[in-house]
Amino acid sequence: MRRWNFALVAMTGASLLGAAAAFAQADKSIEGIEKYREALKDGNPAELFEASGEELWKKPAGPNNVSLEKCDLGLGAGVVDGAYAQLPRYFKDTDKVQDAESRVLTCMSTLQGVDVSKYVNANWASPEKDQLNAIATFIAGMSKDKPVKISLAHPKEQQSFNMGRRMFYFEGGPHDFACATCHGQEGVRIRLQDLPNIPTKKGAAAGWTSWPAYRVSSGQMWGMQWRLADCFRQQRFPEPIYGSDVTVALSMYMAATSNGAVMATPGIKR
């Protein structure tokens, strides 16, 4: 894995060194990264996280010493197959709309008796968050190639969608940034990074269907919760709390806007 990181660094480094050349080169380096990404798909390191996530799912743990296998992800207790493609959704037992990651916290708490505050408050690069990311990767992998199917039938689902949409356009902080500042136009980029236009189906699908993803540049596996937190960091916002309603609402906005798109999880990113 380390070797791959180095390869990418070497590649992008080389393309930056040639910066004096014409613009055509910019397109070429993007193309190079695309090719590299394509090649990596055959051996996405995310598979390792999927495997460890499955193990964590099936292993008895917590004060109650039970596994998560009875966890209800929306399709009934114990059904993982296809569940991620239909999340976020409303859950009667918590009376909340939840995404996969916040739902896993609920199951850890109710089934295993785990005090999840430790997991919520842990740093991103910590054993606790590694576990949550691996479990999310396992769950998402079980929806690979399934169409996104989000319902807004329950009033709380509709409310979550509306709140997520409002949050998407919410400007704040010293830079006046909102999600929409970067993700609200077609065909723009930051430096050489193309940006999905989230309010469109195509853009929402690009933003939603390939997370959790393995990030080659950092060698880390990121779930959507981590992805969103890093967006807010770059927006110069305070930190969104793991599994909070605002993060679920943003996911609801993205997921429902991408309805019908096909899940390509787990993904791989630069």
Added chain:
Amino acid sequence: MKKISCILAVLAATPALAADTNWGAGADDAAFQAMLKAGFREKGIAKISRLDQDATQAFCSDPRHAVDKDSAKQREKIEAENMATIKWPADGKWLGDWKEGEKIAQSGRGLTSTDKAGDVNGGNCYNCHQISPKEISYGTIGPSLLHYGKLRGMNDETLRYTWGRIFNAKAYNACSNMPRAGHMGIITEEQIRNLMALLLDPQSPVNQ
């Protein structure tokens, strides 16, 4: 009846459009504020108060305000308020060192939850603009600034406009995507002078 079920079918098929009304400011404000309050916590220098919007941020958080005709008067008011914040160079010196300006334009650092208080902030310019022809890794959210000075010529009007635009872009376009670099204290007056030189100095690579 047929018409109604037809509309319902359309709504069901496109959830993104189903909520086209009733989602922005004024709709469910209490719930939105509660969600914000419960959803974030301070981290490092990124305090919760960063979620308190000023009038410009609140206005521009509705994407319709940036374009619709009915909001034109409000946009003018927002622009006038921002224009009044601009501090012009006290000594009448507009241009600094373009080499320093290039460094500031390159840097996207500063003011995130993982930056330290007192760190030197960057201008984030290349994230969104093409500037020097030597830098091919540039963003496209903002317009290209290649040959900026050469195209405009160095006159008082250009100097004033460029300074103002860097200091507070919302004085010229109420809901511009560009940060208000001077007004919000992102960069200093000295840094603005250096960025001015990068754009306007005939020796700057931008104008070669």
